[in-house]
Amino acid sequence: xxxxxxxxxxxxxxxxxxxxxxxxxxxxxxxxxxxxxxxxxxxxxxxxxxxxxxxxxxxxxxxxxxxxxxxxxxxxxxxxxxxxxxxxxxxxxxxxxxxxxxxxxxxxxxxxxxxxxxxxxxxxxxxxxxxxxxxxxxxxxxxxxxxxxxxxxxxxxxxxxxxxxxxxxxxxxxxxxxxxxxxxxxxxxxxxxxxxxxxxxxxxxxxxxxxxxxxxxxxxxxxx
Ligand SMILES: Nc1nc2c(c(=O)[nH]1)N[C@H]1C(S)=C(S)[C@@H](COP(=O)(O)O)O[C@H]1N2
Ligand SMILES: [Mo]
Numbered sequence: 001x002x003x004x005x006x007x008x009x010x011x012x013x014x015x016x017x018x019x020x021x022x023x024x025x026x027x028x029x030x031x032x033x034x035x036x037x038x039x040x041x042x043x044x045x046x047x048x049x050x051x052x053x054x055x056x057x058x059x060x061x062x063x064x065x066x067x068x069x070x071x072x073x074x075x076x077x078x079x080x081x082x083x084x085x086x087x088x089x090x091x092x093x094x095x096x097x098x099x100x101x102x103x104x105x106x107x108x109x110x111x112x113x114x115x116x117x118x119x120x121x122x123x124x125x126x127x128x129x130x131x132x133x134x135x136x137x138x139x140x141x142x143x144x145x146x147x148x149x150x151x152x153x154x155x156x157x158x159x160x161x162x163x164x165x166x167x168x169x170x171x172x173x174x175x176x177x178x179x180x181x182x183x184x185x186x187x188x189x190x191x192x193x194x195x196x197x198x199x200x201x202x203x204x205x206x207x208x209x210x211x212x213x214x215x216x217x218x219x220x221x222x223x224x
Contacts, residue, residue, distance in 0.1 A: 040207055045169065049162075050106045051098070053169045056203060057140035060189050062172050069157075069174065073133075073194035076124030083173055086159065089114040094154060094179070099215055101182040111177050113158035117151050119193070129195035134176055134202075137191040143176075143184065143202030144211070147195075154179050157190065181213040 045053040064083040071079040081089075091114055097107040120132070125147065132150045134143050149155070156177040159166060166172045171188030178185040184204045205211050 040203070047170065048167070049109075050104065051170065052100065052104055054100075055138065055169070055188075057138040059169050060137040060139075062137075062168065062189075064173070067137075067173060067191070069190065070192045071119060071123045071195075072192070073196055074126040074129035075195050076126060077122070079119070079123050081119075086114065086157075086174060090118065092156070094156060094177075096177070096179045098177075098186070099182055101184060101209065101213065110160075110162050111156055111158040112160035112163075113156040113174065113177070115153060116155045116157055116176070116193075117153060119157070120147075120150060120195075123195070125195050128197055131196045131199040133194040133196050133200055134187040134190050135192040135194070136187050137189045141187060141189075141203045142200070143187050143205070144196070144199040145178070145185070146199050149178075152178075152180070178213075180215060182215060184209060185213050 040056055041054060042057055043053070043055050047053040067083050069081045069086060071081075091112055093110055093112045095108065095110050097105055098109055099105045116132075129147060131144050131146050134145075136142065145155070156179075157174050158171075158177045159174045161167075161170065166175060166188075171190070174190050175188045176186050176190055184202070187202075199211055201211060210217070
């Protein structure tokens, strides 16, 4: 299994990129330095609990007064949730291990959030909706799931990690958690979920990774 690209530490590009990241990201981690880095990755920082903090674009700001999560596309009833609306939804807590395809994992995490399935029920997907496309407020990162994958009960829009709101650089206010798949499906800073006729290649999938990122596959990198 080939899994080197994201592992290579970031060199000059990181330092060029860091100025755009703002102070927030630096409060939570040190830069991993040296080497030339993966084309497409802006920063690789050391986070809490063994996380490596990845971003492909400057970390977006979060204003709870103006932030919205849109559910739209092939739906009967589009929805726009404020942060307060999101926190008011019935929530669940799940324990799990977070796995990046490059080889690092973080065990024993408790995620709290809203099952994606519950929100999808609310918007009434149309019969031709077969996938969800997730967008990030960083303006760059995307990913998708088939509708069947998105309806899996443990797929979560998580806003708390270990009892605390997500750190800004880990997706504040909300990120996707797909327990059965590698972390690249776990879009941070989700601000739009579009119901679509088919799945699309997300940010890393355009760069060679499989759309189906199941952990038990013997390598989710597409053959070169
Ligand atoms: N918006 C956004 N979401 C993202 C990424 C990213 O760069 N930008 N990286 C993905 C990858 S490859 C992984 S492994 C996890 C890393 O999560 P962390 O930064 O909280 O460690 O976020 C995923 N979601
Ligand atoms: Mo990853």
